[in-house]
Amino acid sequence: MPTRRALLLGAATLAAPALATRHALAQPGVRPIRFVVPFAAGGGADIVARLFTEDLSRALGAPVVIDNRPGMAGSLGADSVAKSAADGTNILICTPGVQMTNPFLYPSLPYNAETDFTPIIHLAELPNLLVVHPAVPAKSVAELVAYLKAKPGSLNFSSTGPGSSSHLAAELFKVMAGVEMTHVPYRGSGPALIDLMAGRVEVAVDSFTAMIQPVREGSLRALGISTVERRPEYPDIPAIAETLPGYEASTLLYIAAPAGVPQPVVQRLNAAFNDILRTPGIRTRFQELGMVPTGGSPQALQEIITTQTAKWRRVIQLSGAKVE
Incomplete structure (x- = not known):
């Protein structure tokens, strides 16, 4: 029979990895959490990431630092x-874009979209909003389609970069409406918004989070939302699908980490985000921003990634979208 000492040593050995990973995430000022936003400050993903930093820091016992790294x-x-x-x-x-679309748009990526990341949690579904500059005469999706058919290619649409969700949402709109617009890519919703409000580009199908405030202020006009049906919080904004049946182009927001993160750390990160998503403050803020909070397990996120990858691969093939 094993001795008491041997049993204790065995238990300590099994517990060591979990204790080590917990300790690695709980040293304020020593092991900060780098929270990378792969877009410029001011865009939808950036706004959402910043909503989590304070609560995430408390949950993990370490400072959380936003690191904006836009491009591609x-x-x-x-x-x-x-x-x-x-x-x-x-x-x-x-x-x-990170895993579901860029592999089909770029001739090569500096990482492997399938194997280089660990899924953590699906945070939310973020609708895109079809907006136009007030100088555009269209006041509805149908009027915009009619205008573009009468004047093909006369309007420019912005995106947060080639292959971004805003780019592909607009490409899907073009295909389903049978219209032409010229793509003008930017390095995030923030820079795109500046030119959009100035009228240097006239159309966007971009993050609801980034677009709704300029719409409220009258700097932009909202024509439609990318969800299948109208959002109950914003009943006056029609769904694009009311004019183009079947149109749906909401953006998924989720958290990933490098491949090889130990499972105890994955579970701790997942639990921290799930707990924050359940707080009334976050749920209220998400509602204000037009987002649907989701949450769930890393395994559920992986299934979503697989399904959405197949969908957007087909959209790219049908639209002929490419990185120029």
Whole structure:
């Protein structure tokens, strides 16, 4: 029979990895959490990431620092996380470009979208909003379609970069409406918004989070939301699908970490985000921003990634979208 000492040593050995990973995430001022946003400050993903930093810092016992790294539709920031330490101190807020669309748009990526990341949690579904500059005469989706059919290619649409969710949402709109617009890519919703409000570009299908405030202020006009049905919080904004049946192009926001993060750390990060998503403050703020909080397990997120990858691959093939 094993001795008491041997049993205790065995238990300590089994517990050591979990204790070590917990300790690695709980040293305020020593092991900060780098929270990478692969887009410029001011965009939807950036706004959402910043909503979590304070509560996440308390939950993990370590400071959380936002690191904006825009470029290549999220690929540059994603690469910086893929190549970082797999100890839970580097996390990434993702949109579909990181794993679901960029592999089909770029001839090569600096990382492997399938194998270089660990899924943590699906945070939310973020609708895109179809907006136009007030100088555009269209006041509805149908009027915009009619205008573009009468004047093909006369309007420019902005995006947060080639292959970004805003780019592909607009490409899907073009395909389903049978219209032409010229793509003008930017390095995030923030820079795109500046030119959109100035009228240097006239149309966008971009993050509801980033677009709703300029709409409220009258700087932009909202024509439609990318969800299948109207959102109950914003009943006056029609769904694009009311004019183009079947149109749906909401952005998924989720958290990933480098491949190889130990499971105890994955579970701790997942639990921390799930707990924060359940707080009334976050749920209210998400509602204000037009987002649907989700949450769930890492396994559920992986299933979503697989399904959405197949969907957007087909959209890219049908639209002919490419990185120029």
